[in-house]
Amino acid sequence: MIGALASSAGTRVRDLYKRSSQARWAMASQLLTSGGNFVISVIVIRTLGIGEFGRFSVAFLLITIVRNFLEGTVLNPLASIAPKLRGTSARAYRSFVLANGMAFGVGSSILLFALSGPLGWSIGSPWLPDIAPSLACAILTGCM
Numbered sequence: 001m002i003g004a005l006a007s008s009a010g011t012r013v014r015d016l017y018k019r020s021s022q023a024r025w026a027m028a029s030q031l032l033t034s035g036g037n038f039v040i041s042v043i044v045i046r047t048l049g050i051g052e053f054g055r056f057s058v059a060f061l062l063i064t065i066v067r068n069f070l071e072g073t074v075l076n077p078l079a080s081i082a083p084k085l086r087g088t089s090a091r092a093y094r095s096f097v098l099a100n101g102m103a104f105g106v107g108s109s110i111l112l113f114a115l116s117g118p119l120g121w122s123i124g125s126p127w128l129p130d131i132a133p134s135l136a137c138a139i140l141t142g143c144m
Helices: 002-019 021-048 050-084 087-122 128-142
Strands: none
Touching: 021 050, 050 087, 050 128, 087 128
């Protein structure tokens, strides 16, 4: 039963892949992104060592969390609402989203900078306040 379902699902995916060039581009994009992340991780580990890679991972995780919040609260609504708007409404909405994105970047950067001490203490990373200014800048520039 399960084998038949898996075979059927595999056949549907294969058919979709054959009919759609978008599926090929999506697969290529995912392969490039995942492969690039893997190569960067290997380079960082070999260059910095395992301890510094841990610090890099915590910093990258914090940036990714903030970026995901930005995407969920600002960017995804833009993608679903903006195509329905025309003319002045579309320009006003894009300006509104840009202002919100900038405010989100500034607010999250300040919040991370302010909470880096207690957060570093709570996760056993006393070095976190030392890199907080760099993290705040990375988050701020990533939100714009």
